[in-house]
Structures are given as structure tokens and as C-alpha cells.
Amino acid sequence: MGTDEPAGGRFQSFAAFYPHYIHEHSNRTCRRIHVVGSALVLVALAAAVVTRNAWWLLAMPLIGYGFAWVGHFFFEKNRPATFRYPLWSLMGDWRMFFETVTGRRPF
Template structure:
């Protein structure tokens, strides 16, 4: 599987996109920041459910993207794939998170 974007085109499947996504998260600190941000998104969601206060939900994208973009701009030094592949990047974030917490990918 290639870790580069297709020449002049877009990825056709998530399976083709994911190796590129992982490559764009080569920096260990960037990956860690992503995992922490995603965990905090889960905490915010649970807080919104428990408190029955929907205002908490506004914090989910702020925390999720905020942590991810800090990882990319300051540690990975690349442009987040979210700008070109928003849905697949979100799917990649969750896959990376679950691979990490399940021990299939190093934290």
C-alpha cells in the first residue's frame, strides 16, 4: 500500500486512505496528542449525557480538532488530512485511537 496521495486524484476507498493517514502521523508526540484529544472527546460526550446539558457537545470538535491540529502544526509539521479528506480523517482518528488503546499500535 502506498503512503502517498494518488497522483492528480483522490483516494477511492478508506482502505487505500488509511496507510496515508498513518504515515501523516509518524511523529509519536502527534499520535499521542491525537489519542488524548479523542479520549477527551469521549469524556465530553459522556459528560453531556450525564448532565443532560447539550452545551458540552460544542466542545467536542474544539477539543478534538484543537488537539489534532496542535499535533500536526507543532510536532508533525504537516497539514492535517482533515482539510482534504474530512470524513476519512475522522474515521482514521477513531481507528488510530482504538488501535492504540487496544495495544495494536504503540502509544
């Protein structure tokens, strides 16, 4: 459990979870690796559609989680939120990605 998690041990909403998610991505290199990984997931999705090859779909989680976990284990030095909050972590990743590519969050 992270230091900013509620006393009960679990977040009750994504709105409450997202500030924790952002705090767990305070290292700039970790955030950058996440954004690059998410962009490559979109490239893999496009490749699956264009080539009609489902192997690209199987590559998507490997790319996304692979990049994210490298960012956490080697740069952020924390445990990815995916292990405790899988859905909210995925939602947080895409929100952080879109905030970054739209300029609302620093790259």
C-alpha cells in the same frame, strides 16, 4: 497533496487512505496528542449525557480538532488530512485511537 497520494490526486477508498493517514501521524507526540484529544472527546460526550448539557456536545469538535491540529502544526509539521478528506480523516482518527488503546499501535 501529500507525496503518498495517488497520481489522480484523490484516494478512492478508506482502505487506500488509511496508510496515508498513518504516515501523516508518524511523529509519536502527534499520535499521543491525537489519542488524548479523542479520549477527552469521549469524556465530553459522557459529560453531555450525565449532565444533560448540550454545551458539552459543542465542545467535542473543539477538543478533538484542537488537540489534533496542535499535533500536526507543532510536532508533525504537516497539514491535517481533515482539510482534504474530512470524513475519512475522522474515521482514521477513531481507528488509530482504538488501535492504540487496544495495544495494536504503539502509544
